[in-house]
Amino acid sequence: MSAIKSVGGRTLAVAALTLGYALMPVSAEAKQPPHWFEQFKSTASDAELYTFLYAMPKGGDLHHHMTGSALSEWWYELALAQQQHGYRYYTKVRINNCNGFGGNEFGYRPYLLHLHNLLESSYKKLTDCEKSEYKRLEDLNAREKKAWLNSIRLDAAHEGRDEFFQSHWQRLDELMNSPYLIADILVKNMQAFGDEGLIYMESMMGASGYTDPDGNPIEPDAVADIYRARLQQPDAKATGVTVRMQESILRFAGNAEDQLRRYFDFVSRNNDLYLAVNMVGREDNDKGHPMRFKETLRDLRRTYNNVKLSIHAGEVDEPNFHIRDTLRIGADRIGHGVNLIDDDDLLRQMRYGPYLIEINLISNLLLEYIERYDQHPFPEYLRLGVPVALSTDDRGMWDSNITDEFFVAVKEFNLSWDELTQLSRNSISYAFIDENNKAGLLNTLNSRLDSFEQGFESQGVKALSDITPVTYSFVCKQYQLCDFTASMP
Incomplete structure (x- = not known):
């Protein structure tokens, strides 16, 4: 090293020393030990990993449809309980070929659809033949009830989009x-x-389209009051979960622009509870393309200053520019975003940007937008710095939960602890809730994550000994995680 030359008044000693150290083998003592989560993952059984993720503090679910988030068993139980409000339901258990089928098979209410549900007031308007096809919901026998429960979840291999x-x-x-x-x-x-x-939950939970038991419309503002009152009841408050809502327009409907105008006004007037409007419905129906709404949204922004947009885009299995167009018309968040991976320029622009993609791994698999998880672009978005958060979409129909989404992400994409916590923080940081409440939620999340991490670092798997996850059929079928009482030490 004594013969090192000087170039331009600067010594090459530092460069030489650096190169020398780079070429020297690193001793075992100098290596950083694996992060505690990596150590845990390397030895944990699937049951232990799932239990860890179930117990782990999480942020929010920013993308779920409330009517799609009910388990079949909840629908049945709560439908029968509606008699206290005067609602009674009938379900179709047979086809008697009334009136030569008597309906449009391509309409909203196809005649040849078993286990279709009606209010008693609608049932009474049917012909005698049609009435003979229905039973009161509470009168279903065991076989019929099982079929009814299975009819509103994707539980068979042949079912899909x-x-x-x-x-x-x-x-x-x-x-x-x-x-x-x-x-x-x-x-x-x-x-x-x-x-x-x-x-935190930010639910797509509309206030329009409801009726009383006789089929008379209930005004949206009255529905919002029903929601507010329900959220003040002790069982809701005891959950510790903060709730805000979005209204949804059916993007391909003939009156979608009128829906958009009505819901902007409704959300603005009920801004304590409702924060945003969402465009939902099959994106492969071209009548709902994003640019259809450009002029309507421009007009609405002249009046309303407190309504956000979170729009389904890129939930297709073909390349298109829907995500690009959705951002052009003013979306603040993107639902699904599966085909962003096909738009190189936009993918680059969205790195470290203000727009979050609401990722729904299980939904995208079961609805066949991907055939296998290794086709999902989620890890590419995550590790390129595109803001993402995990969500459940229609978890009742998948028979799953938010832990399933995290479990799939860790198992299929080897997430680190930093990535797990970033996903949870993103789901609060990109929520539409006001800044004061957002700051409080972030503080709560960070405090809980710190406590959880410290407890697990000190106790290891023993910290999970009192945790028994509540699971559903998805994780049982997909990962054979069915009986946790027999799985944990």
Whole structure:
């Protein structure tokens, strides 16, 4: 080293020493030990990993449809309980070929659809032949009840996108008419999510389209009051979960622009509870393309200053410019974003940017937008710095929960602890809630994460000994995680 030359008045000693150290083998003592989470992952069973993720504090779920978030068993239980509000339901258990089928098979209420649900007031308007096809919901026998429960979840290998979009919602039909039932479903989700460590829900939970038991419309503002009252009840408050809502327009409907105008006004007037409007519905129906709404949204922004947009975009299995167009018309968040991976320029521009993609891993698999998880662009977005957060979409119809989303992400994409916590923080940081409440939620999340991490570092797997996850059929079928009482040490 004594013969090192000087170039331009600067010594090469530092460069030489640096090169020398770079070429020297690093001793075992000098290596950094693996992070505690990496150590845990390397030895944990699937049951231990799942239990860890179930117990882990989480942020929010920013993308879920409330009517799609109810487990089949919840629908049945709560539908029968609606008799206290005067609602009684009938379901179709046979086809008697009344009136030569008597309906449009391509409409919203196809005749040849078993286990379709009606209000009693609608049932009474049917012909005698049509009435003979229906039973009171509470009168179903065991076989019929099992079929009814299975009819509104994707539980068979042959079911997929078409079954979901063309049968599930049509079967529910007038079950969705009672705002009291939907409010109860909200609380059921708050309880279940709260048990999983979630602290915030931003639900697509409309206030339009509801009726009383006789089929008369209930005004949206009255529905919002029903929701507010339900959220003040002790069982809702005990969950510790903060709730805000979005209204949804059916993007391909003939009156979608009128829906957009009505819902902007409604959200603005009910801004304590409602924060945003969302464009939903099959994106592969070209009548709902984003640029259809450009002029309507420009007009609305001249008047309203307190309504956000979170729009489904890129939930297709073909390249298009829907995400680009969705941002052009003013979206603040992107739902799904699967085909962003095909738009190189936009992908580059969205790195470290203000727009979050709401990732729905299970939904995208079951609705066949990907065939396998290794086709999902989520890890590319995450590790390129595109803001992302995990969400559940229609978890009742997948028979899953938010822990399943985290479990899939860790198992399939080897997430680190920093990535896990970043996903949770993103789900609060990119929420539409006001800044004061957002800051409080972030403080709560960070405090809980710190306590959880310290407890696990000091106790290891023993910290999970009192945790028994509540699971559903998805993780049982996909990962054989079915009986946690027999799985944990």
